[in-house]
Amino acid sequence: MILTLCVAVVFSAVSMVSVRASLLTQTTSQSQADFSNMVEQAQTGLDASDATTTVQIQQLVNDLASNLQSDGASNLVGVYMWSRESTARSIIPISTEPTYEDVITSDIHSAVASDLNGNVFYQPVKLPISSDALGADTPGAVLGTVLDYGAAGNLEFFAIYSYALQQQSLTQIQLSLLAVCALLSVAVGVVMWMVIRGIVRPVEHVAYAAETLASGNLDTRVDVNRKDELGVLQRSFNGMADSLNQKIDELEEASASQKRFVSDVSHELRTPVTTMRMASDLLEMKKDSFDPATQRTVELLSGQINRFQDLLADLLEISRYDAGYAALDLVDADVRDPVNAAIEQVAGIAAAKQVDIRAMLPNVQVLAKVDTRRVTRIIRNLLANAVDFAEDKPIEVRIAANRKAVAISVRDYGVGMDANTVAHIFDRFWRGDPSRSRITGGTGLGLSISMTDALLHHGSIRVRSAVGEGTWFLVLLPRDPEQGEVTDSDLTVDFAGEAADDFSITGGFGVAESPVAERSSALVLASKQLMPRHDEPETGNAATDDEEGGAR
CATH class of the missing domain: 3.30.450.20 (PAS domain)
Known part of the structure; x- marks a missing residue:
């Protein structure tokens, strides 16, 4: 105008x-x-x-x-x-x-x-x-x-x-x-407003329908009331929505079929695998009477059956998650117990690879409502992953706690990962380096199961890693999962930056307060002092007496 x-x-x-x-x-x-x-x-x-x-x-x-x-x-x-x-x-x-x-x-x-x-x-x-x-x-x-x-x-x-x-x-x-100019401008303005309104309003309707469709309402459609290019847009949107709906239905059906297949196969294989396990155990008991070649065959058979059983256990666990049957068995427990249990379970393979697991845990109870079996499995999977990539360097396990949350730290100083690898480590059946020799013989489901166990606790697992500097996992769990998630501001320790290779942290390791009221007559922190490595500077800020209620 x-x-x-x-x-x-x-x-x-x-x-x-x-x-x-x-x-x-x-x-x-x-x-x-x-x-x-x-x-x-x-x-x-x-x-x-x-x-x-x-x-x-x-x-x-x-x-x-x-x-x-x-x-x-x-x-x-x-x-x-x-x-x-x-x-x-x-x-x-x-x-x-x-x-x-x-x-x-x-x-x-x-x-x-x-x-x-x-x-x-x-x-x-x-x-x-x-x-x-x-x-x-x-x-x-x-x-x-x-x-x-x-x-x-x-x-x-x-x-x-x-x-x-x-x-x-x-x-x-x-x-x-002058009158003609004014009238012409007004007339052009009115015509332009009508034309733009006739164009913009249908586009706005399509845009609103697209937002509604993106929010999850897959039944959203637009009225086709034009025969021009905007009508083509309306028909194209409806066609796209129909195709998307059909594709989602197909994917959901395929996913359901796949989940049913995994669940059915996992359950069906339990009986023959159990039979094979019994036969393998019987051969294992009598292997000393066999010739060396047969003894080696029995050992290989036993090892592969163990891997098969682990794979079936992981698949069954995944099928429970997918079916929505997974539930927590919460008990008041000392978080140190499942951590120590996980360390004991991987101690053998760590010794075989000459990897030192340094458990620097508080010498006071860290009580919380947890499913000890699942917490043990989380830490065991993280430790097994760390052992595979530690390259003879030590693995450090620490615990931090305050009134609302518990953080379990597992850090190695091995080969580390790049940012692209870090983005996929919790994906199912994904392995960062399939060519690397692995003693644990992982299935590619361990970290995915660990993340799911943490999510069931209304917690999470956060990771930082850099090539040549190692990998650091933080398992963040609420002290009482029944109270829901804990905000980042209430965490006792967390990564400070967003970058995948940023190892700086906020907070410090130690126990800020006894988990239960009857045990917390005083704020006592007597955690073991973590000494920094001679070649690695300590990252993050340890909690002070004033900030955490006690000595680190």
């Missing part, structure tokens, strides 16, 4: 300049033509006169000026004559309209007085007496020349013309153009 208004104003300005120039040229030509006729009429009258006395000459000039004023154009304001030279027989100056006599400037008067060739002089002027509606002076023009009259000498002849009518016409044209 503003652009249309600007174009209209520019067009009007150009039109006004053109119209004004045209009117000026036309009016000037008319005035000059009328003045030429008046000069010819006056010269004819003077030539035909036989006046000889001063009185006769004066009367002749008076009559001639009166006739010229009467016969002149409608915009002729006044006629003025006076002698060119001061002589005894010079006439009294004649003015048919004395009011405008001062408009004849000395410039044009001097030009006419000094002319010897009978030229016509033209000068635009302003007529101050008559004013238009805007209060500006009326434009006009003065034309002058010399009339040859031998009896009285040459006469200076002037005529003043008013352009008031032309000025009024020009003003009327200006007002009309």
